Amino acid sequence: MSLKLIIRPEAEAEMMEAFDWYEAQRAGLGAELLLSIDAAMNAISRNPQQYPIVYKNLHKALIRRFPYQIIYISDKEYITVIAVFHARRNPKRWCKAFQT
Secondary structure, eight states, rough: OOEEEEOOHHHHHHHHHHHHHHHSSTTTTTHHHHEEEEEEHHHHHOOOGGSEEEETTEEEEETTSHHHHHEEEEEEEEEEEEEEEEEOOOOOOHOOOOOO
């Protein structure tokens, strides 16, 4: 059974920013990023506990082929995506997003 995904607006904006950047590098690369993100989110929704806890009750899933991570929290009914961000960015950024 897959859980419902809720994507916070900040995470959605991060995905679109990354899409734009990769698309500017090479036509179609942004679409490949979104497909990789979608595959990771499908895996998360099927089994959210498969990814490690990185802070309090936040999990981190790596995105294949791209240096991005999905940070999320899950309960019995929903998965909330807190952030989708570049792996080299300061993690305090998504910690701050989690606390708001």
